[in-house]
Amino acid sequence: MTIELVFITYQRLEYTKLALASVLADPTEEFSLTIWDNASTDGTPAYLRNEVSDPRIADIVLSKENVGQTAAVNEVWGRSKADLLGKLDNDCIVTPGWTRTLAQAHRDIEPLGVVACWHFFSDDFDYDRARHKIQTFGSHRIFRHPWTCGTGLLIKKTDFQDFGPIPGQATTQYWLRMAAAGRINGFYYPLIYQEHMDDPKSRHCLMHGAGSFERYREVTFGLCAGRYHDMDSRMTLRREVVRNLLEDPFAPQYYLGWRRKMRSLRARASRLLSWPRARRTGSGRR
Template sequence: MTGDGGIDILMITYDRPEYVRLSLPHLLDTCPADARVWLWHNGTDQPTLEAVEELRHHPRVHRFRHSPVNAGLTEPTNWLWTEATGSYLSKVDDDCLPDPDWLTILRGAHRDVPGFGVIGTWRFPAEDVEQALVAAKLADYPNGHQLFRNHWVQGSGYLMKRETLTQVGPLAGDETFTAWCLRAARLGWLNGWYHPFLPEDHMDDPRSPRTIYRTDADFVARRPLSARRTGVTTLAEWTQQMRHSARVVQAAPLDLREYQGWRLRRRNATRRIRLALTGRAPW
């Protein structure tokens, strides 16, 4: 599709060469001609850097930056958001494989529905979908588009309008992408997952056929940051965390008052109590 300023897509790579050798070629192969891929490599893991270097001169790769230290997510995200010129902006994690048609479908939806802010692909397997919860937040829009409404989506496999970023501004301080999406929602932008769901293979989910986690020992040796933060040490626990995350987003309320003031303080208090009693925060 043509007729706009194109799409700028960020991929941040870090310490997962097996995933990068799948995710980066997949992203480059599924990009339309007017897409520009921005690569940011964190750290000094040589096999991962080599996987990136093999493709950094691909015609779809627009910019490359290497941070010897792990700069996290905020700095690379704001790098794209402040320097890119596209009409649409995106990020794909290095452990994710979005549906091959994701950009065509999401851009078409954006063009048809001016109010769409951040819309995304769906990373949870079919077994995690609770149809009653989905039906409660499913909305119809012009030209047959449907959106499973939620005030935030995951920070991979999404597409957002330039106008949304212009109004909301970049990530502030240690602000999470979830909090940023909530800011966008408070300004009236419609966020959520396109429906029927466009799958994104999240390879860090133990149920993915491409996961690097085959045993508990594999998992402990290379746990993702979120697993370390919540104290998860086994594949069974990690799988349960994935399932719980799926239910949280499906059951999340659309009343924005739930995410501020005393309602937010109540949610945070529940999280602190759970952490004190069990050593683990609710997911």
């Protein structure tokens, strides 16, 4: 099966150099690569133009404006003739050869939807907590979840044609819609790792103190989307994402309709009850 990858960059040239080197590390890995830069101003365009060379690079798009990730993905995937489509971000270091394993899984598992590399660390994975979600399909095993991360992944071109362009600025709801339609989504198992350099556990992470969070606010998706604002909230979110991946059901129905609303109400009630009494009653000092 032929593979087309889109590698998206925006600022953080340090990340781009490491991530792109990992993508191209194995010269025998077969794919076509489009590099799309979203109007970086930190020297990335010059680096891509003058220092990057590989026969697998089909195109380097230097966008004059930041169109966002999904617009770039939709453009490249929409015109692709490949059997499999992949997305890569410039903040993740992939394991060389990852496309071979995921492509073989797609070849052998007809209803396989999105399958991805694991974007956390080995010590974040707990087999005993996750075993209820690991299923065997022929010679392959998939650690199932209705959505995956948005990078280091492959989907079938036919699925992209069936479900249409990715709306909004994130892929989660798109993957969830695929799962609800019967696709098998998840992470390949045994896990294939990709190092997310924005993860505080990464030795390459650029965000540590308060100043760095502010500096990269417009560059990092989680900050931009308001999902966290400092290291404490970043680690709280991280723990919850890992817990959800390991423990919660992979059935898409769990995350849709009235079940999702009930869980949201229970979570809200729990947060209210956990607040200090003075804050709930308004009787505390101002």
